[in-house]
Amino acid sequence: MKKMLTKLKMSLTNNIGLKFLAVLIALVLWLAIVNVNDPEKTITVSNIPISVTNESAITSRDMVYNVKSEQYLNITVSGKRSIVSNLSAEDFRATASLKELSKVNSIPVDVTAKNASLGRKITIVKQSAQTILVDVENLEEKDFTDLVVEYTGKVADGYVAGLSSMSTDEVTVKAPTSIIDKIKKVAVRCSLDGTNTNISKKCPVILYDKNNKEIKSDEIELSDKKIRVNVNVLRAKQVPISTINKDELGKPADGYVVDDVILSSDSITVYGSEESLDSIESLDIQDDIDVSDAKGDVTQNIDVTGKLPKGLSVSGESTITVKVLIKKLITRTFEYDASEVSLNDLSSDLDVQLVTKKVKVTLQGEEEVISQLTKDDMAISADLGKVKEGTTTVHVDVAVPDNTTLMNNVTIKIKAKAK
Known part of the structure; x- marks a missing residue:
């Protein structure tokens, strides 16, 4: 037994250098085989959304922000091919904390793997955006009192929308200063829906800019999103303007003659009581036009309101524009x-x-x-x-x-x- 142990010891220690070399070669060969089958690889992962965090750092100070930069980024990742080959944007989280907002309104972007285990097996070599830029501005409140009722659609034929009233004549708007400065009109939009009876319903508040374009933003808060509108729906009548006799408009200057008379509208719509509507068949504006001594075209704006019988009002435009064309002989x-x-x-x-x-x-x-x-x-x-x-x-x-x-x-x- 002793001889066997001695012989085994000698076989293990004999030529120990060669044996160590053999082990080393075997290890290298093993590593080579592993790397051949699963080598290192570098890939690009695109369109990772950037999430802005810690918004309270801004909103708690009655301020708002808007991201000016691209809100997606790309990263370059390296790691074992078996790991990185199947990576996508969903495996990563990109965040920008408003707590780290700089004086130039930039925020550093931090990119990490959502899975901590994955994060230990890969290296993020670079990212396409290191920071994002934001605009920061104050929130402002402003009261608007000149509200107008804006109709959509039409009432039933033979009727008009008469006088209207609202449950409140004031709306408070809270929004970023840049939006507040754009508001030039506040309207309450009421749908008429072809009705022939009085209307009483809540209608949405609409904000308009100077170009009469509707202003929309998630950052707008209204004291009243809807306001109750009451509209009187009344019987109406289309009243024609009497024919203008161009020979009875006064005498133009010598050598000139009235060539034609053009009206902006050949009728008006009036509303009121049945009795008042029955009392009018046409409207005469002949006596309001005078072209005496004229040597050129004459334009006159005639307000017909004062020409109506008592109890009638004009629906829509109450001014008729008359253009008399004067021709030189x-x-x-x-x-x-x-x-x-x-x-x-x-x-x-x-x-x-x-x-x-x-x-x-x-x-x-x-x-x-x-x-x-x-x-x-x-x-x-x-x-x-x-x-x-x-x-x-x-x-x-x-x-x-x-x-x-x-x-x-x-x-x-x-x-x-x-x-």
Whole structure:
């Protein structure tokens, strides 16, 4: 037995250097085999959302924040291929704590693995964003008192929305200062829903900017999100504007004429009691228009409110804009040989000789009329029934076309002698 132990000891200690080398080679070979099967690998994990934490550090001071930077980042991760190959954005957490807000409004971003065990097996080599930028501003409260009712839809045909009232005439808005400064109108939006009866319901409060664009934000708080609106729904009637006689608007300056009359609307809608509605069939505004001595177009705004019978009101726009188009007339002169004048009723005892050689006729009228005329459109004649022997000047009658005016006194000189 002793010999066996001695022999075993000698076999273990004999050539110990070679045996150690063999073990070392075996270890290296094992590590090589392991690394060949599961080597180190570096990958990029994209679109990890950045969560802002510790918001109370801002909100407790009546302030709000908005993130200006991209709210996602990418990271480069290294580790065993078997571990990193299946990693995704869901395996990581990116946080930015408002407690660490700097003077330049930046917050450092910390990225960690959600699983602590995973975090020990990988290395985050780099991240695409080290910080995020935020805007920080104060919250402000402001009271708005000039509330208006804004209707959507229509009431039933033959009815209008009359006077309205609200359960409160004030709304307090709490929001970031930048939003408060944009508010130019506060409206209560009420749907009419085709009704023909009075309305009483709660309607939402809407904020508008200077461009009449609705302002929406999760950071807006209203003292009343809805306000009760009461609307009187009344019978209505469409009343036409009486036809305007353009020849009874006054006389424009010499050489000018009324060409046309244009109304902004040819009717108005009025509402009130049945008796009052029955008392009106049309509305006359003729006497309110005057173009006397005008040399150009005349525009007048006529408020019809005072022209309505008692008990009626106007629904919508109460002003009718009247535009009277004034046109300048043109003149044109036509020349005739004196022999073209028809001589009528000359005594059979006389002969006449024309002293005048040419006759001129000047007409005035609208260009589209005057420009189309020829000499043949007029008849010129002279009555010689009272002519006696000698030289005399005789009036020439001119039959002018419609819509024209003769502008000169036409005469001819003749010499009469006995036969």
